[in-house]
Amino acid sequence: MKKILPIFSYILHPIFISMYATLFYLFCKGDIFTNQEKYYVLFQILIITILVPVLFFMLLRSTGHVKSVMVHETSQRKIPLILQCFLYILLVKRSIVIMRYPELHFFFLGALFSTILALIGSLFKIKASLHMMAISGFTVFVIGLSIHLQMQNPYWTALMVFLTGIVASSRLVMEAHTNKELLIGLALGIFPQMLFLYLWL
Template identity: 50%
Template sequence: MKKILPFFSYLFHPIFIPLFGTFFYVLINDAYFSFYQHLVLFIQIIIITILLPVAFFYLLRTFGKVDNIMLSDISQRKIPLLLQIMLLSILIVKSITIDKFPELFYFLFGGLLSAIFAFGLLFLKVKSSIHMIGMSALTVFIIGLSVHSQINIINTVMFFVVMNGFVASSRLEMKAHNKKELLIGFLCGIIPQLVLLYFWL
C-alpha cells in the first residue's frame, strides 16, 4: 500500500483540480451549452491552469528556483503561488465570468482565495498542503453541484471524501507535509468554498 500511495499525489496534483472541477461542472450542470462552448471552456482551462504553469515550472527549474513539481520547500512556493493567483485572476475576469459560468466562477474564485491564503501564510513561515486545498475545494464543489442540480451523486461524493484521505496519507508517506500542514491546507480549501456556496446555491 505504501508503494501505491504516492500515485494519488500525482493523480490529484493541484494543477489538475480546475480541470476536474470543470469536468464535473459540465457533467452535472443542467444549463445548456453547445459542444463548441464546452470545447472552448476546456481549452481555456487547460491552457491557463495546466500548460502555462508547467511551462513556468520548467523555466523556474532552469533558473534553479524550484527543484521538483511537488514544491516541498517553503522558499520555492512563493513564485508558483503568485503565478497561480495571477492566472486564476485572469481566468475569472476574462474567461470564466460570473454571467457565463456562475457556478464554475465561484469555484475558481474560491480557489483564488485559497491560493491567496496559502501565499500569505508563507510569510508567516507556515506551509499549507496545496494538495489538500485542491481536494477539499473540489469535494465541496461537487457536493454543491449535486445540491444545485438536485442530482443524487452520493457515490461520487463518497469517492472524493475517501480520496481526500488517500491524498493526505500520500503526502504523509512522501514526507512532504506533517498533519498540521495537511489540516491547514484542508481548511484553506474548504472554507472559501463553503462561504461562496451561499452565492450560487
C-alpha cells in the same frame, strides 16, 4: 499500498484539479452548453491552469528557483503561488464569467482566495499542503453542485471524501507533510469554498 499511494499525489496534483472540476461541471450541466462551447472552455482551462504553470515551472527549475514539481520548501512556493493568483484572476475576469458559468466562476474565485491565503502563509513560513487545499476545495464544489442541481447521487460525495483521504495518506507516506500541514491545507481549501457557496447554492 505504500508504493501505490504516492501515485495519487501526481494524479491528483493541484495543477490538474481545475481541469477535473471543469469536467465535472460540464458533465453535470451538459445540456446547457454545446459541444463546441465545452471544448472551448476546456481548452482555456488546459492552457491557463496546466500548460502555462508547467512552462513557468520549467523556467523556474532551470533557473534554480524550484527543485521539485511538489515544491516542498515554503520559500520556493511564493512565485508559483503569485502566478497562480494571476491566472485565477484571468479566468474569473475573462473566461469563466459569472453570467455564463456562475457555479464554476465561484469555484475559481474560492480557489483564488485559497491560493492567496496559502501565499500569505508562505510569507510567514507557514506551510500548508497544497494537495489537500486543492482536493478539499474540489470536494466542497462537488458537494455544493450536487445539492444545487438536486442530483440525488451520493456516490460523487463519497468518492470525493474518499479521494481526499487518499491524498492525505499519500502525502504522509511520501513524508511531504505533517498532520498539521495537512489540516492547514484542508482548512484553506474548504472555508473559501464554503463562503462562496452562499452566493450560488
